[in-house]
Amino acid sequence: MGGLARRAALYNEIRAQKENVFLLDAGNLFGNRNELEKKQTEFLVRETDALGYEIFGVGERDLNYGLDFLRDVEKQYGFVFTNANLRNGDTNELLFPPYVVRKKAGLRIGVISVLSPSFRVVSMTAQTDNFTTDSPRDALEKYLPELRKKADLIILLAQVGTQELRQLLLDLGEDSGIDVCVEGHAPRQYRRVNKVGNVLLVAANNQGKYAGQLDMLITKDGQVKDAVVTIHGFDEKAPDVEEIRKRVDKFKAENQPETAQVSAFDHNRPYGSESERFLGVSTCTRCHTSEARAYSSTKHAQAFQTLAAKGQQNNPDCVSCHVVGFEYVNGYDRVPHPDTPGRDTLRNVQCEACHGYGTQHDRGGEWAAAAKSSCANCHDSANSPDFDYATYWSRIAH
Template sequence: MVDGGDLFGRRNKNDQHQTRFLCECTGDFGYDGIGLGEADLNYGLPFLMEMIEKYSLPFTSANVVNRESGELILPEYLVVEKNGIKFGLVSVLGPNHKIITMTDTDSGLDVKDPVATLRDVLPRMRKEVDTIVLLGHLGEGDTDTVIREVKGIDICIMGHTHRTLKNERIVEDSIFLAAPHEGRYVGRADIFIEESDGKVMAVDVNLVSLDDAVEHEPDMLARVEGYKASFEDFKLAKRAAFPRDLGSEKEKYLGGRACKSCHEDTWAAYAESGHNQAFTTIRKKGQTNEPECILCHTTGYRYKNGYAEERPYNHLVNVQCEACHGYGTEHSRDGKWLAQAQDACVTCHDQENSPEFDYAVYWEKIKH
């Protein structure tokens, strides 16, 4: 049982929490080999190592090295014996799939050229094994190139593409297989191998859809339900760090569109500003579920009746008029609202997130 990599989730804390559970279960499934995808480094190398150790995950990679020491971060290849055949499992990562970790600006890792790597490692593996399986985390086009340039790969499991190959494909002498993402399918290949030289003679490929027709395993179902409850607790704890304890239950945010009808010109200026796309900014980063980002990229997150994921409060995305001026239901014309708005800037434009903030300079850019 093998995997082509990108087992881990996206770069946010909710996904990281779920990834722990996924790793725990994957460990229990008893995989023989898992190729390294760039997503598996989303939470940094120490987290990957912790998961590998804790759940005995058989990750392998032949071309990702520590930049300083030049040493591989994972076993170069794995040898697995099944029915008297020795399989060598080797994985390479495509250098153009950038490793970006959630915490560091630089992963400190280098990705070596896949072709050169395989040309070096395959002859050594050949001495030990009958059949060579590449867990190629390269994407479709590059897998093709690598297989053509490197001779001697018997079977290639394609990672990273998220695309299904319903039938096997033959490139040169190699057989190419893929099953799509998120464990929606399990690919099964019955492989007929010539015992004398380990060459693949025939392959019968089958994709099993893990849909509702597949019965639940009661133990696993109980674990998933248990996990879901703990995940809810996790999210509540994160939110609790940003309590909704400001403002008043009696007041309401009306939303910027409610202001538009009377303040057309102001609206026009606002619509062009970065404030009107602050939520898009964190969406692009996959961080829309993180209180520690929502706080300043929405309207009234810590205020009663402010932004929340549920309707109608989910309309309060972005830094809208009322994020600076206050509850629309408190509309005033005595200058109080202007002073309040001036004071609001630094609650978000703080030292950490806006080190260059200068009221006069910044106001000039968004004045209305």
């Protein structure tokens, strides 16, 4: 909320400098399922209207207050939501247009959006609303061919977890027609150009604290010739729009103040299951002494300290790749959980960050093999541009 007035100032500045600005949001605009956040969401939506977003994707949180609430937002403020795989569970109809095409600078831009079925849609009005989510891959394979005929440039707004999204883009293949994918959901920013196959993958998420700017040079037939990524953060130093700041301050003063206390990370954990646990490196060390010795001298064993040295150990954007199981059920959290002890000690890139839950230990050789494909989750082109499996493995081999 604090970022709103600064966000407005940034957009004004960009619009003053650039032509053909196309403003999109991947979705998950709305707050948690409680009355206070509902009120805050109503306030935010009203203020967001003036920022001039053209199209929104749909995240599972956007149905937190029920479909009627969202329909009101569409009607009252003219917000355009798009989604290709979320259905009314009773009638089986799609809730939103599967894609939207807009003209900009003589270019037809197609925007399509999907939501991962692993993010459960639950409303405060759950007694009446009933939703189903199709497989994102099926939905995209169905609608992309149509959209390719109608659009020169295609942008996918994806509310899909990082690993699942990478796999989805690979599965869709080089000819999917998707030029740009905006990754929603995970609290993550890609600060440099990040590509999966032909697709430019961008992200600037975390509770409205960032905005991502993608400058592209595009030919008349929709070929992206050049792309530059800029991530804008909204810290105290960023300029703001005074009237908006005043309205935000007033709203905050009239409603519950934010607490500065360290609380649990409030984010989705799309992977894993309640019945599994991470046991921590000290358990593995009991039997695997030589591996543990090799591990202890690698940078993985200090990855959390690296963040602490920068004062970023509570920043979920950073923590995600510097601990064990941030996006997993029962993975790292900064506060202890009495029912699943030890979660607050899962710091650093320990054994299970690559090998998976210790409770799944015996997999007859498959376990070691599976760890090979874990690297890319963290060593993506934005955070580890020089990554090469053979070279990197040789530095940490055990």
